[in-house]
Amino acid sequence: MRKASRHRDGHGTLAELNITPLLDLVFVLLVIFIISTPQLVNELELNLPTADKKDAPKSAPPKLTRIIVQPDGSFNLDGAVFTLESLRPKLEEVKAERRAESGEPNVVIRGFGEAEYQRVIDLLDLLQQLEITKIGLATDVLTPAGG
Known part of the structure; x- marks a missing residue:
């Protein structure tokens, strides 16, 4: 039990990677893409064909x-x-x-x-x-x- 507490005190090597900042960044980018996508779609120009009488x-x-x-x-x-x-x-x-x-x-x-x-x-x-x-x-x- 004593060994585990030494690693938490900061005296040993840290075996875990903290991914919280990475997840924060991913969620911020996701929100940016969600907000900007409708603006891109609305600006799309279409050349629709006209109907022929035949x-x-x-x-x-x-x-x-x-x-x-x-x-x-x-x-x-x-x-x-x-x-x-x-x-x-x-x-x-x-x-x-x-x-x-x-x-x-x-x-x-x-x-x-x-x-x-x-x-x-x-x-x-x-x-x-x-x-x-x-x-x-x-x-x-x-x-x-x-x-």
């Missing part, structure tokens, strides 16, 4: 062709009921109209929960045969009215 969004979104697969296997397009065979000429007509307007027709397929999957697959095959590639599947399930 990059502006189109005035109207493309028209969607919505096809509903009914529980009885028929298809509903624009309020009219079609079979798969009678749907082909109507889709060819829609395809010609949409290509004249905007290029490619956009088709969204919705179905009732009771509709057979095979009817949806048959419709997808028909759309592929007609080379209609922009197809979406609606994820909400329709239920028949009154049931």
Whole structure:
């Protein structure tokens, strides 16, 4: 115990380094950087690009062709009921109209929960045969009215 007290009295070598002044300096520099940084950021000049009219969004979104697969296997397009065979000429007509307007027709397929999957697959095959590639599947399930 006596040896430890001699080192504290200042007669021996000091084995500890006092870092308190170093920490004080670091904290002062940190405060200076924190205070001066917002002034540097506010003085930054930016050359923002201007928007071209060709990059502006189109005035109207493309028209969607919505096809509903009914529980009885028929298809509903624009309020009219079609079979798969009678749907082909109507889709060819829609395809010609949409290509004249905007290029490619956009088709969204919705179905009732009771509709057979095979009817949806048959419709997808028909759309592929007609080379209609922009197809979406609606994820909400329709239920028949009154049931």
